[in-house]
Amino acid sequence: MISFSPGPSQVYPALPQYFQDAYNHHVLSANHRSKMFMNMYQEVIQLFQEKLHLPADYRLLFTSSATENWEIISQSLTKEGSYHLYSGAFGKKWFDYATNILPHTAGFKFSADEGFQVNDLDVPEALDIIAITQNETANASQVPLHVIEEIRSKFPHKLIAVDTTSSMGGIELDFHQADIWFASVQKCFGLPSGLGILILSPKALKKASEIGEHGRYNSVSFMVENADNYQTHYTPNVLGIYFLMRLLKDVEEIHFLDKRTRQRMQELENIVASKDKYRYLIKMPEFRSRTVLGISGEESLIGDIKKDAEQHGILLGSGYGGYKTTSFRVANFPVISDEQFKKLTDYLKEY
Incomplete structure (x- = not known):
């Protein structure tokens, strides 16, 4: 997982x-x-x-x-x-x-x-x-x-x-x-x-x-x-x-980690933008975190995608507080390998 x-x-x-x-x-x-x-x-x-x-x-x-x-x-x-x-x-x-x-x-x-x-x-x-x-x-x-x-x-x-x-x-x-x-x-x-x-x-x-x-x-x-x-x-x-x-x-020096973090987040944002069923939790790009992406949607969709992702070996983060049932969060942390990140992006593209 x-x-x-x-x-x-x-x-x-x-x-x-x-x-x-x-x-x-x-x-x-x-x-x-x-x-x-x-x-x-x-x-x-x-x-x-x-x-x-x-x-x-x-x-x-x-x-x-x-x-x-x-x-x-x-x-x-x-x-x-x-x-x-x-x-x-x-x-x-x-x-x-x-x-x-x-x-x-x-x-x-x-x-x-x-x-x-x-x-x-x-x-x-x-x-x-x-x-x-x-x-x-x-x-x-x-x-x-x-x-x-x-x-x-x-x-x-x-x-x-x-x-x-x-x-x-x-x-x-x-x-x-x-x-x-x-x-x-x-x-x-x-x-x-x-x-x-x-x-x-x-x-x-x-x-x-x-x-x-x-x-x-x-x-x-x-x-x-x-x-x-x-x-x-x-x-x-x-x-x-x-x-x-x-x-x-x-680990690499922070300049290189920063560059990879921002590139990965841009890739995730592009996937969300290409899907009608997904919405950004934070609409304005400037105010979106670079290390945590929030994706919102209908409560039934959010529940279904979290369950389905888990069956594919991917654990998505739950929403927090008032966003708990209508969003999920994706960590974009350096610990995630390129192979793991690709598995996530491929899944999000295909779901």
Whole structure:
């Protein structure tokens, strides 16, 4: 069965070998204060710089999930509140989490099919952070990267936080355009769930120092203090970090992955455009995700195609929330091989 679910995704076929190597080299019992772990942490950072173009002065921290990062941002990097731009369920959840911690948090819900005009944004002066869900997995939409650049230009004194849970590792990101980036590894990285990534700019680190929040399990000051020595503040998912290190060694540089991701999505979109029975979940091309395609249709059609695809060895992702019965989603992640992708496109063409 080939999984095209948008998360957790199918994993890389090299994973069994990674696991065997981890066992053979005693990674499974490595202490997070050990030289082995410190070297591994340092190598992951170097590989992020080499393969994903992470700036040398940005800090990479490990967490357990992208959802955990929502809480960390509000607790340690936000003084008054954050301003959330969202169009779907996961962006709304981030907004709700932040509001529970800092009641002055505000949000602007926009149409996933229409986007928003940066010039029209009116962010209250008192709010510290502009929070953007760059890739909204629930409705297969995106905030185009040039829009984040425009927000950076209009609000140079604000911290900008970007949720790239289902796009980091699949498209090329310009990390200089925001201060806080985060993701989980069970999407474009093609690894088992249970490891989150939090990336902070020098500006974000300075803000954390100014706020000086201490005493929580995930206080950024405590996390950074340990990261200075390539350690973590708690016993982390050591195996997940090892998997990430091995994967980053093996995958192509992000420029090439980005190109293939966009080419594949264009091919998928062409198939949808050629079929009367399919419709795009997001009509405007600019606002469609590059890593998750949403296809909508009559409820009976959606149910039938998912069942039929499974009989052909293809697992399509279900719709989410209000789109559950009238859409399916297709992951366009780097883990999917050319042969698997061709099987999907051939099926969609013929169904």
